[in-house]
Amino acid sequence: MQRIGVFVCWCGSNIAATVDVHAVAEAAKLEPGVVFSTDYQYMCSQAGQNMIIDAVKEHKLTGLVICSCSPRMHEATFRKTAANAGINPYMVEIANIREQCSWVHKDMPTGTEKAIILAKAAIAKVHLNTPLTPGESKVTKRALVIGGGIAGIQTALDIADAGYPVDIVEKEPTIGGKMAQLDKTFPTLDCAACILTPKMVDAAQNENIRIISYAKVEEVGGFVGNFHVKIRKKARFVNEDVCTGCGLCTEKCPQKKVPNAFNLNMDNHRAIYIPFAQAVPKVAVIDPDYCNMLKNGKCGVCAKVCTAGAIDYKQEDQIIEEDYGAIVAATGYNPISVEKFDEFAYSQSKDVITSLEFERLTNAAGPTAGKLLRPSDGEHPHTIVFVQCVGSRCASCAGKGKEYCSKICCMYTAKHAMLVRDKYPDTEVYVFYIDVRTPGKNFDEFYRRAVEEYGVHYIKGMVGKVTPENGKLKVQASDLLADRQLHIDADLVVLAAAIEPDKSARPLATMLTASMDTNDFFTEAHPKLRPVESPTAGIFLSGACQGPKDIPETVSQASAAAAKVIGLLSKNTLKGNPCVAQSDELMCNGCSSCANVCPYGAITYVNKEFRMPDRTTKVRRVASVNPAVCQGCGACTVACPSGAMDLNGFKNNQIMAEVDAICK
Amino acid sequence: MQTVTRETLLDKASALLASGEVSRVLGWKKGEFAYDVTPAVFESAEEMEKDFVYDIFSGANFSKYLIKETAKEGKVLVFLKPCDSYSFNQLLTEHRFDREKVYAIGIPCDGMMDASTVKALAPEGLVSAERDGDNLVIHTLYDGDKILPYADNLPDRCRHCKSKKVVAYDEMLGENGDVVDSHRFDEVAELEAMSEDARFAFWQNELSRCIRCNACRDVCPACTCEKCVFDNPKSGVENKAISDSYEEKMFHIIRAFHVAGRCTDCGECSRVCPQNIPLHLLNRKFIYDIDRNYGDYMAGAEEGSRAPLVNYKTEDPEAADVLERGDK
Amino acid sequence: MMKKCPVSALNTVLTALSGVAPLYLPVNGKGKDTRAKYTKYEDGMIYSTALNTVRSAKDFFFPQTENLVNFKVDGKNIEIIDPREEHEDFILFGVRACDYKSFDVLDRVFLSEPVDSYYASRRAHGIVFTMACTRPAETCFCTTFGIDPSEPQGDVSCYMTETDVYFDAKTEKGEVVLAKLGDLLADCEESTVNEQKELISSRMKALPLSSLSTEAFGGDKLDKLFDDPRWESLSESCLACGTCTYVCPTCQCYDIKDFDTGHGVCRFRCWDSCMYSEFTKMSAGQPRLTQMQRFRQRFMHKLVYYPANNDGLFSCVGCGRCLASCPISMNIVKVMKTLSEEAEDNGSK
């Protein structure tokens, strides 16, 4: 039998205005096992906590019930208080009489009546609470960053700088990600490559960082502090350690018709190639779909020209297995496919391009060496129409677009428009927009400059249709402010395509058992308070995989994620959540139902010898839960028909006691 | 017609016993009357010769006995009718016994009688009953003989047989059959078509007769817990006798829920119920719901298959949609 | 004086009886299960001549669950609430000779000191009309235990022929009730049922179990029977369910449990079965570990222990219910027959 103390918080007037806190404390006194009950203005204040500690000592309390705000708010606080008072932190139950009572019920009698019932339920539960001690597990002091864009690079650098080894897994042959494809960055208009490539080199040279490029994560096992990951490093048919990146092979290869993905297929490279000049690692890679040698065994030119002897046609995929303490997802984004938007004629005309394609067209390393030329005829465009929100904020275009705002388009379009007007003042630039969103340091100033200094035509309204006609693009649009239809003969139409999470994110999330929202963005543990952590312990989020972001935001989140990782890796051991499943071996019959539903693979089976009452022994297959792996969802407890499986902290009898108390 | 006779089984068993291949035989033992056949373990050909029977009353499902029998030394011979073989597989799926210690002989079946069915046909002074071709012949003390078509008077579980196919065996005697459709969900559908009130009245009448003898649970090949929640004072739902109408519903709902997706629809629960409660209609409701909502699934059809309630698809229907369908 | 009424007037008599006190009688079930069950009489119900009801008549005196005492707990204080109320008179009609004999078996347990007041109150208020068994079943073996189904006891014994129903008051209680029926019943000679009695006796002799004997059993047979090796094979297929116990008119084991209603505690008793593995479990162990031991306990109790304490009276009345309902068809007849055989291998163990 517990000796229970009940503490009713007023929360100033938040609770006390609609709940008669004194009446709640008095009612609690009548419950069996309650030996002390009181109310106080702010239970969570230092004075309130001291009051609890004093009461524990004075009344030899063994269990505490705090009637206050949501346990999501202060459960941890009061558990610490309990520990300070010398009782097990898990002997505390919170009755949520604020969010779920005083704030949602208007009159005092109703609120008080409900608060009393909630208090009784918590009392009933705490009667059955047992002291719980978290298990401990070791932490592997190595981190894995999945994705080698600016987010992944920044996270890796920060972790490495703190002295922990970190691996970057990048699916492309080089790190750099989307930022490497950009020309200039807003709002400063500095060159993307100039600020990114030094970081790429830093990463390559940092002795704590290992870059595993051209690779993907295949399997993730384990749990926070103890992940075990299998990485498949695809064969690039070039020995990475030997290749000097001289690039000779990429000039001699006879197969020239390989679409250049880095330039969004707007030009070609050879079957052996280096994605771009500043690639890291600067190592050639053979595209097996195009290489004659690999396809039909005839050629071998690259091997002949390679003085380093780095070419290896027999190279196979390599499986790397490694243990990690923490994993950072930095899988980034992609523009959505705009082909489905028939009205913009993207598939019909080469001169309708996406903004990212526009970046490559204006980039000095791009297919046109930085000259803005129409993809169709290589002519200089004189009229350019930018269409904003293609697929963004698009509630009605289900299946094609996204409901959310892609956040970065307003700013990069302003940048594009400004750059065009700057370089080619003879060009007329129209921007069609729903709204122009420019919150951010120096963002609105930047936009105003585009309009005011560079004379970009910003027109509020949507483009209804783009029709290719006689080498021109007939743009039909509406000007909402002037309330008129516009017809523009454009040479180039640039679509600000919505961005979406990379396709690799969903399967990765499944492997990581990290949750995702319906748009496939990773869900953060808390949208405000834990924005860089996934709800799954040990999994962190960096960059646009969590939601649309520009570069400064990405970098700050990347560093934030790194800080979290460093915090985790700095611990030698981790205390687990003691509210985990537990199997009663005497009752378990080994049917495997529980293991079938466990999302973490926390349940294994052992053959155990039991001494029977008649002094014989019997070997039985029984379930055993790894408390470090179990996350405490409780799926197994319901799958188990005999009730052998129970969940600490939420035991069957505890929940039933709550039910009883509520229904009384 | 029973193509496999007592003699066929006897010869087979005697040979296996003699060769030492098996050390025991799970079989049916003759009783005082025609209908009170008891499951028994035979250890010699002589014992079998004396007491082994195989006739229209050899209906008991032996699969569950294998848990106990395989714990002993040596191999045990078991005869599996089609429906028994599903239970057999399901028990294997749940690691309940060691397959290596069983020699399973599949036998075809075209429906078995049971005591309560025959007694319902001849409530007063039943002497014996046997099969004669397509007929069931019942001899009585006071009312002479009754001759009835065999197939039409089978107990419900056999009239609505799910399968004539033995799905697990080491050796098949006679010809194996196929999975059959005998409208086993018709009764469930009929109930579903009734109004909520009518259904409530129906089940109230049925379940209120329950005496909580636990025969349904104890015979059920899916109920193999070390300790049933209803026997466990710590479970919070322990109850021994029905003190309130709530408890009879709770017991039967939870019993059916615990075997949902694992029940092979062998019908033993209804057969053994001394109060003739149609318990199979509860189990079948779950099977029917599972089939309609999550795709056809027959527990025990395949060893090692994953039961529907420990499985999911992301596109599963919502509870509300399932309910709509069940309440046409 | 024996009385009678035509079969066609039976319902009028039953209606009149139900006016004297609530009347319970066997009525065939509606729906799928048409077997007879004791049902509270309402006008128009038809008395079932079926030999045995599914559940025995013991339920009326020893119901499956029964509230013993209630408590209210308030802090350190407990209030004890006695829920007992004096029962009303009630009439049981159509009780067979075997079931009537079972009351004797139960009486010796519940009415011995200290008297079980719950049982006693019901017993005092129950008026039993027995019915002679014109068509005994193949599972009947009451004669084995000295019961004569042609001479059923009770407050009133009844006989039924194709044309008439006869009533013979055996006790004062019975006479009082019959008197209340007034001229619904006509007087007749006791000898008019003689033919019926003879018919019953001859039919009993022709039953398949008529030769079953209790010779091998009784209070003095403990040592011989307890260690018999054949218990092992008799019990091996027992499912450990409670069917036999619960349909048995003489089984009287019970459990006492507390039920917390949320605002008080009901202490109730409910039937229990010695076949259940939990029956004798205690914190320090389990005296009867195996199903064989529990199975043996049930039959030893009926055939040895009970007679030892009750002047040789067996705790079985041969009603045959367990023969009909055991899921695996193991029953007291098979046990008695097997153990009565002089087994050749008996000495080997």
Place this chain on the structure above:
Amino acid sequence: MQVNESNIVANEEFRPKIVAFCCNWCSYAGADLAGNNRLAYPADIKIIRVPCSCRVNPMFILRAFQRGADGVILCGCHPGDCHYTSGNYYTRRRMAMLFSMLNYLGIEKERTRVEWVSAAEGAKFAATMQDFAEKVKALGPNKRLEDLRCKQ
């Protein structure tokens, strides 16, 4: 076995007892959000926090009815959003099966419900509770799955 026959005042308004099981990560947070936004719903709803909707055993639901609940609602994360990745998918199957069975036994289907409420859906939480409470209230007291002993 009734303990106490209390006098039920005939014209007193029926106030249903409703148990809401809410998963810690989504629905309980959704309920908190409803509170933060001061979105009122009937006080008849009492919430029990569980780590995941898949922790809810059918026995808890029957227990609630036994002990006097007139309705039971179970709230969890939207399918696909389970904190434990798959818990609510199991919940969905289990509860679909259980509620279908209850209805098969004639228990009014409006007494049970599964609803997916995310941490962001405070308004949905309040609206759902409002609606559920009204439906249950319209049904009147739970008679079909009650335990008379537990009625005061």
Place this chain on the structure above:
Amino acid sequence: MAANNRPEALIPVLGVATDIRIDTPDVKTFRVVTPDGKKAFIHKPGQCAMLSIPGVGEAMFSITSSPTNEEYMEFSIKKCGCLTDWLHAMEVGQQITIRGPYGNAFPVDTAFAGQNLLFIAGGIGLAPLRSVINYVRHYRDRYGRVDIVYGSRSMNDLVDYQEIINEWCKEDGINVHLTIDREQEGWDGHVGFVPNYVTELNFPTDCIGIICGPPIMIKFTLAALEKMGFSKDQVYTTMEMRMKCGIGKCGRCNIGNKYVCKDGPVFRFDQLDELPEEYD
């Protein structure tokens, strides 16, 4: 009309714990009286009572106080399950329910009269014997020599240690022999298991043996006594067997034709031999 005028053994009366003494780490002794401060009923040495906390359970316990104590009853209870956990958590003033007395008693006024008595107890097994011992002490002149052998796992596990030391040991004509299973600091008494100690002490057979303790201890002690020449008909024990009704009806404690709660719990070993072997 209420039937409350009929007596009913199954309906308990109220008891109040007026004193709770901690004997050993897992044994407490509870002093129980009715709310008006009287003894709940009269009992004989060796009889039991059903104690209960409504909603938790009901169980049979030996009455450890002597019938000669006319103020209250005492129960020494070892913590070993749900109800006993509750009893141990109880505070003074808590009400419980009590019914009884149940079972037969030690034949203190018949078979024991005028005899030398040898009490042998192990652990909590002293509880039922304490009632007899104190009865015998009260009527000291009706009995001959009294020997008490009492052993436990350790010094701390000796129940009623204060009473043994302060009263029993000081009384003339009562020889107390204490032993503990293993050596322990602060213990200068005998060390060893009870059956061995009994053998060492080598009692003459001119007395009646009364044994109570764990089943294994009873078994070996009886063997030791038999070796010393005791016959089974001069040795008694008291049995533990799960009892429910206490009045020989519910069938739970039935062994052979005996009901432990009614025909026992006190048995002579020759009587036990007549019962089927279903106890330890």
